[in-house]
Amino acid sequence: MSTALEAHGLGKRYKRNWALKDCSLHVPAGRVAALVGPNGAGKSTLLNLAVGLLHPTEGELRVLGRSPYGDRDLLDRVGFVAQDTPLYPDFTVAELITMGARLNRRWDTPLARDRMERLGLPLDRRVETLSGGQRAQVALALALAKRPELLLLDEPVASLDPLARREFMQVLMGAVADGETTVLLSSHLLGDLERVCDYLIVLQTAHVQLLGGVDELVSEHKALIGPRRQRADIAGVAAVIRESHTDRQTTLLVRTNGPILDPAWTAHDVTLEDLVLAYLAHPAPGRAVLGVAK
Amino acid sequence: MIWLTWRQHRRQALFAALGLAALAALLIPTGISMRNAFTDSGLARCLREVGKAEFLTGSTDCDSLAGVFTTRYESATTLSMLLVFLPLLAGLFWGAPLVARELEHGTHRLVWTQGVSRMRWAGVKLGLIIAATAVVSAGYALLVSWWLAPLNDAGRGRLSELSFDVQGIVPVAYALFAVALGVFAGTVWRRVLPAMAAALAGFLALRFVVLQQVRGHVLPALERTYPVIGGQRPNPSLGDWTFSVGIKNAAGEVISSGQQTQCSPSVAGQPGGPCASIDPGAYNFQLYQPAGNFWPLQFIEAGLFTALAALLLFLAIWRIRSRLA
Numbered sequence: 001m002s003t004a005l006e007a008h009g010l011g012k013r014y015k016r017n018w019a020l021k022d023c024s025l026h027v028p029a030g031r032v033a034a035l036v037g038p039n040g041a042g043k044s045t046l047l048n049l050a051v052g053l054l055h056p057t058e059g060e061l062r063v064l065g066r067s068p069y070g071d072r073d074l075l076d077r078v079g080f081v082a083q084d085t086p087l088y089p090d091f092t093v094a095e096l097i098t099m100g101a102r103l104n105r106r107w108d109t110p111l112a113r114d115r116m117e118r119l120g121l122p123l124d125r126r127v128e129t130l131s132g133g134q135r136a137q138v139a140l141a142l143a144l145a146k147r148p149e150l151l152l153l154d155e156p157v158a159s160l161d162p163l164a165r166r167e168f169m170q171v172l173m174g175a176v177a178d179g180e181t182t183v184l185l186s187s188h189l190l191g192d193l194e195r196v197c198d199y200l201i202v203l204q205t206a207h208v209q210l211l212g213g214v215d216e217l218v219s220e221h222k223a224l225i226g227p228r229r230q231r232a233d234i235a236g237v238a239a240v241i242r243e244s245h246t247d248r249q250t251t252l253l254v255r256t257n258g259p260i261l262d263p264a265w266t267a268h269d270v271t272l273e274d275l276v277l278a279y280l281a282h283p284a285p286g287r288a289v290l291g292v293a294k
Numbered sequence: 295m296i297w298l299t300w301r302q303h304r305r306q307a308l309f310a311a312l313g314l315a316a317l318a319a320l321l322i323p324t325g326i327s328m329r330n331a332f333t334d335s336g337l338a339r340c341l342r343e344v345g346k347a348e349f350l351t352g353s354t355d356c357d358s359l360a361g362v363f364t365t366r367y368e369s370a371t372t373l374s375m376l377l378v379f380l381p382l383l384a385g386l387f388w389g390a391p392l393v394a395r396e397l398e399h400g401t402h403r404l405v406w407t408q409g410v411s412r413m414r415w416a417g418v419k420l421g422l423i424i425a426a427t428a429v430v431s432a433g434y435a436l437l438v439s440w441w442l443a444p445l446n447d448a449g450r451g452r453l454s455e456l457s458f459d460v461q462g463i464v465p466v467a468y469a470l471f472a473v474a475l476g477v478f479a480g481t482v483w484r485r486v487l488p489a490m491a492a493a494l495a496g497f498l499a500l501r502f503v504v505l506q507q508v509r510g511h512v513l514p515a516l517e518r519t520y521p522v523i524g525g526q527r528p529n530p531s532l533g534d535w536t537f538s539v540g541i542k543n544a545a546g547e548v549i550s551s552g553q554q555t556q557c558s559p560s561v562a563g564q565p566g567g568p569c570a571s572i573d574p575g576a577y578n579f580q581l582y583q584p585a586g587n588f589w590p591l592q593f594i595e596a597g598l599f600t601a602l603a604a605l606l607l608f609l610a611i612w613r614i615r616s617r618l619a
């Protein structure tokens with residue numbers, strides 16, 4: 001399977017602070033990848049690097065096989081919805097579509113108009129009169145009108161109410177259902193993305209904490225419950241992500257590399273949310289970077 | 295890109311066109327009336343007869359006619375001083391928001407991720423705004439130069455402070471500089487209001503320094519002398535820019551600065567008369583830029599501000615290219 005986005009040792013520094021450090025990851029083509037992490041983890045930095053707005057301080061980044069910074073040809077193939085879905089407030093919806101047509105070599109005006117129509121947005125409405133949800137939908141429609149091979153969305157639903165969130169995600173999933181567009185979208189809440197993504201990147205404090213296909217990650221991690229004891233080597237456990245103890249028993253969240261056959265432990269499946277929370281709570285950044293799905 | 299620039303800035307273009315039209319509506323009728331008054335009052339003929347001799351003797355001069363004329367059009371002189379600030383408006387309302395508004399609203403992330411390179415975006419936007427600035431400010435400069443001509447001839451001179459600044463080619467250079475400064479400030483402060491404030495402060499500071507400290511010294515000043523006792527005095531309608539006057543004694547030492555005195559030989563010796571305290575060999579002096587230096591000074595100052603504008607635009611493009619996201 002080809003790779004839509006690939007980073008090796010990628011880092012970005014603003015003055016003294018590293019917004020992103022030693023970041024290695026890849027997103028296979030055709031996936032819907034969720035980029036999850038708390039605020040300030042480096043999600044926006046990674047997306048802005050991927051769309052060529054920022055220049056990496058170190059490391060290498062390939063988007064659709066090209067280095068994105070200053071690559072105009074690549075911009076034709078990448079759709080981007082920036083944080084807070086910026087649009088010119090005094091433009092009408094029709095003028096935004098015209099702008100897209102003037103600025104892009106690859107642009108599907110009928111598609112954009114059709115999407116606006118289905119959203120019930122009159123073309124002569126000014127952007128400043130739209131609700132937050134409508135603005136986000138317009139921004140998405142503009143990005144989709146480029147017929148992008150890669151669609152990047154930076155916290156597209158962060159400022160929307162729950163209903164608008166769901167509608168936005170439904171439209172997004174409908175638009176990329178053909179599987180020809182790779183999607184990378186970020187959120188500080190996994191809940192927004194859990195139902196739609198099939199690939200996961202967890203970022204925290206500028207580092208990649210977890211990376212891989214959702215199904216593989218879920219099946220590879222187990223919660224083990226057993227009698228309280230000091231941690232010992234357990235056959236089939238590659239790494240202990242989190243451990244908690246009560247007076248009588250110990251609970252471990254582990255990454256496995258084989259079946260757990262030790263009779264002292266009972267293995268339970270974990271949810272994606274448990275998994276993400278465990279990695280975000282992980283005290284040592286950078287230690288648990290996994291390259292699971294090749 | 296041209297469509298987008300027009301769409302985003304058409305309101306500013308409209309305001310500029312309206313402003314220029316309003317200025318023309320004000321200046322053209324008053325200019326015509328000023329010209330008529332200049333001729334009809336006999337001032338034009340008087341000045342022609344007096345000519346451009348460096349010194350006048352006797353009572354032939356046009357001082358009283360010129361005085362009446364300039365008093366009548368004093369409000370025009372005041373207005374011309376206000377016109378000094380018009381180029382600044384271009385910097386504040388065209389230059390400063392150009393990049394800063396995009397950065398403030400985050401729309402640079404929208405426009406720089408369409409299929410147009412950032413350099414092309416910057417090139418088209420800056421190119422069009424600079425061209426529009428040049429056209430509008432050239433219209434303004436032509437209009438004001440024409441309008442002020444009678445007042446120049448009546449003795450104010452084109453070289454005097456704030457008169458020089460609204461005529462010839464320097465207004466165009468000031469406007470280009472103001473716009474470039476506004477654009478550059480926008481790339482540094484990234485918000486419209488701070489960029490406007492920075493452009494305002496920077497523009498006024500540099501203009502003030504050049505006006506006060508540079509313009510009079512770029513070309514060597516000349517000294518004109520004439521005796522305290524006698525009837526020969528400088529022709530006031532030469533249009534020179536006199537920036538320092540005083541009286542020196544026979545040894546060449548300054549005995550009084552900031553004033554000029556003259557007495558006819560008949561009253562010179564009288565005790566208690568106006569010239570009693572001045573020793574016989576004393577003479578008046580004037581340090582001045584001759585009227586003929588108007589165009590050389592215009593080109594020098596316009597060149598300075600245009601070069602600074604080019605430097606600021608270069609820095610702004612460099613920042614757009616590699617420092618902003």
